[in-house]
Amino acid sequence: MNISPVKINIKDSRYLCINWDDGSESMLQLANLRKSCPCASCVAEKLNKPATYIPLLASAQLTIKDIKMVGNYAIQLVWQDEHDTGIYTFDKLKEGEY
Numbered sequence: 001m002n003i004s005p006v007k008i009n010i011k012d013s014r015y016l017c018i019n020w021d022d023g024s025e026s027m028l029q030l031a032n033l034r035k036s037c038p039c040a041s042c043v044a045e046k047l048n049k050p051a052t053y054i055p056l057l058a059s060a061q062l063t064i065k066d067i068k069m070v071g072n073y074a075i076q077l078v079w080q081d082e083h084d085t086g087i088y089t090f091d092k093l094k095e096g097e098y
Contacts, residue, residue, distance in 0.1 A: 003090055004072065010064055016077075018093060026094060030062050033077065036098040039085035 007019040016033060018026045034057060037043075063080035070076050070087050078084040092098055 003094055005075075005090065008067055008075065013063070016064070020094060024094075026096065028093065028096065028098060030064065031057065033088065033098050034061055034079065037083070037086040038088065038098070039083075041085065 004021045005018045006021050007017075009017050010030075011017045011027070014030055016026075016028045016030060018028070020026065035055060058081070060080040061083070064077055065080045065082075066078035066084075068076040068078065073091075074087045074089045075093070076084060076087055088098060
């Protein structure tokens with residue numbers, strides 16, 4: 001899939017809203033994005049928890065401080081608590097896989 005965002009913004013302090021170059025729009029909950037962070041540290045942490053584990057996240061962990069483009073295939077979210085190692089690919093964002 002070769003898609004690109006034309007506009008990315010935060011809506012209602014709870015959603016990442018992405019307008020895509022194909023005219024579609026994605027609304028992704030920030031809480032789901034943080035819980036699904038694809039970085040190695042977060043993935044390893046999830047593997048060590050039982051399937052029934054529900055993380056409790058502080059507001060700084062759910063607030064976006066910055067959004068950086070990574071090449072022409074992904075974005076890097078910088079959270080208010082300074083966590084910034086997750087790279088979210090456009091194809092997975094578009095499909096709502098996070």
